[in-house]
Amino acid sequence: DVQAAAAKVRTAWLAYARDTLPAPVTGYVAQRRVQVGQRVAPGTPLMAIVPLDGVWVDANFKEVQLKHMRVGQQVTLSSDVYGRGARYHGRIEGFSAGTGSAFATLPAQNATGNWIKIVQRLPVRIALDPAELAAHPLRIGLSMTVDADTRDESGSQLGAARNTRYSTDVFAQYDAQADAEIDRIIKQNEMVSRAMAAQPQPQSQSQRVATHQRNANPG
Template identity: 55%
Template sequence: MNTPQNTVGSSDKHKLSRRKRNLTLVTLFFIVVALATAMVYFLVWQHEEKTDDAYVAGHLVQITPQVAGTVRKVLVDDTDIVKRGDVLVSLDDSDFQLAYDRAQNELIQAIRQNKQQTAVSSQAKAQVLMRKADLAKAQADLRRRESLADTDAVSGEELSHARAAVVQAQAALKAVEAEETSAQAALGKNVPLRRQPAVQTAVSRIKDAWLNLQRTQIRAPMAGQVAKRNVQVGQRIAPGAQMMAVVPMHNLWVDANFKEVQLRKMRIGQPVEMTADLYGSRVVYRGKVMGLSAGTGSAFSLLPPQNATGNWIKVVQRVPVRISLDPQQVRAYPLRVGLSMSVKVDTSDTGGKTMAEAGDRSAVVAETDIVDWAAADALIEQIFEKYAK
């Protein structure tokens, strides 16, 4: 029969063995966790660089007028989404419309003057032919009288008059030939109507007036979001004045601020995963490292930072790294300039260029619309058809 003392001893041994077992399990657990952490670090974490100091960026297209004028309408406001070609601001076009009308009248007048000069040239040619005929007749009369001079059939006075008639006919011919040359010089030798300098000048003035008239309608050069509007109705603006900006939504990137020590293994072209606070972890954007931006946090400081005693101190500098965004993902999950992002760069592939080297020119080159002269050309053709016949 067990005594109470033996019972207590076996109970203590049981508790001690349980404690040892628990300590062994906990130790093994921490060892496994440490090994797993070490494996994850050596296999994954040492090949990753992360930062939460990242923001969506984009080009800022300034909207400026090309002609001076008074603002008649402002059709958009900040945060509005516009399409390429949408009218943003309308200027008063009264003066430009008058200039356009005057240019049309100048072309009509140039065509009419050309027709008058053509008629003068034709008349001068006819006069030359007539004077040549008169000269030929006078010369024939003179030869006939000179052949009869020895027969007393023609008096000396009559012969003198015949010679004077030839000289007079020659002088008249030279005069009309000079008029013909002047008329041809005014028209140009075999130059068609549309290539006449006066006509081309008038055509250029029509196009110039038409272009200025079109520029009173200030349109969006590309699709995007309106920002920084600072123009009001009735305001008098000059060419080049900043009225607002359009931020394109299709050409965005991320500026991620990394510590300098994080750039050691970072290379241009390395893959990047990003998440936006707007969508959370359910949307993962993918991109590539494009390069290192030219400016840093202390780019405008010419001297190293100092402490209160005037001694130079070393600070942890962050530099912006530009990261591309997949356009298809941006279309599916739109972003806006200024949104914060979390960035993770996979640095396992170190075969690309270092961050100190320049990146490739992979950005999309955008351009504004080429001027469509169809309307102006159609008007010019109508004027020629009506007045050049």
């Protein structure tokens, strides 16, 4: 019974705590699909949050330009928004595993023999200087001009395999708070039960009559 009651308390606590949805990152709201007063079901996309203080550049270089490009090389960039007056400095972090056409919705599969060679482009990820990014903020999808310094070829052509993951521990805090509330209720009930057990039990009518007779006729 106690475990069943604790499960009900946990469900109610989590339902109450999760009426506020925390974001894993701090950013700007984009593509908002929800309105005030609208009812949403679990799993419904509400909005997109873009952390503009941590954006990067995907430079689409031609395949003939990749021969001397390596991870770690210095890059100079300029944006069409600010012009040549605002310079960004970054470094190459890695290369995509395939060209843009390879991951297209309908990739080219021309096997008829009448094939025209088209120069492919490979996305190259470039990390930007946070201080320069704060001075001249960028937005998603802007056009950039990239100049890579390919003289230092000591780096590798394949970046380290790693995943960028945004997470939040706020739900773990909710679980801990629910456990604390359950423990508090159980301890409170135990104290009440012990206090009631320590109190003298009221005598029944027959017990009171027997006691009175013993007191009236001693010996």
